[in-house]
Amino acid sequence: MGNTVDDTIAADGPLTVAITRRAAPEDELLMQAWVHAGTSMAERFDGFLGAGWVRSGAEDWHMLYRFASRAHLDTWERSPERIRWLRAAADLVEHRRTEYRTGIEGWFDEPTSRSVQEPGAAVPTAPPRWKQASVIWLAFFPTSLALTYLLMPFSGGWPPVLRVLVTTLVATPWMTYVLLPFVTRLFRRWLSG
Known part of the structure; x- marks a missing residue:
């Protein structure tokens, strides 16, 4: 159920996972509770560095999780707790995209790995x-x-x-x-x- 990090990503150093999910506008309170539950669970795992979320539009939710290393992230992504948490929202959310990023430049450049590629989408280039x-x-x-x-x-x-x-x-x-x-x-x- 969880996505693993592509082998091209460095095994050492912090890693940020940016996940886009979609939920119906009328499910906002349920979505907030679900996101909070996931964050509360993730912060109990070794190597957890932080999490956050923002919304764009009425339906899209962008969640960030940051872990100290690839190994720590893998432990979280493969954990039974996370798998159950994802299953609990099967009727609530639609998974849209997962991106794995390293470093501060991750805010600007293309992701090093993308589990979902939109059809016909051009890969963005980093600004100067x-x-x-x-x-x-x-x-x-x-x-x-x-x-x-x-x-x-x-x-x-x-x-x-x-x-x-x-x-x-x-x-x-x-x-x-x-x-x-x-x-x-x-x-x-x-x-x-």
């Missing part, structure tokens, strides 16, 4: 590095500025290393799971133009 850097900066600058002002009352006497540590611990998940996907969607035409 300067455009990727520009979009990352557009997300990084306001995050860094906001955290500087928010932490200033508490961290004024802290050593710089501790301030930077706390800032990056807060900024990294925010950037990875919320802001970069949003900014990438916002500038999609410019990135691909």
Whole structure:
């Protein structure tokens, strides 16, 4: 029932799985409960680094799971818990696509593996590095500025290393799971133009 990662993906290093599923608009509450149950289950597995989801339109749900390595991801994908969780939604969701991505460039370039290819769909190419850097900066600058002002009352006497540590611990998940996907969607035409 689960998709395994293509052998071309490096066996070491973090791996993000982006899954697109479709559910009827009237099943929104059921879908939210199902997604939450899957995330709660995945976070109990070794190597789990995070998860999130966003919606596009009334029917499409995009879920992200990140694991520390291919082995950790395989353990989750092949687990009896995940198989039962997927079966529980057989009448609720339609699986549309699964993509496996590595690194920060995964927000921009084509997936290294795709389990479902839409008929006639062109494989997207990665935008130039300067455009990727520009979009990352557009997300990084306001995050860094906001955290500087928010932490200033508490961290004024802290050593710089501790301030930077706390800032990056807060900024990294925010950037990875919320802001970069949003900014990438916002500038999609410019990135691909």
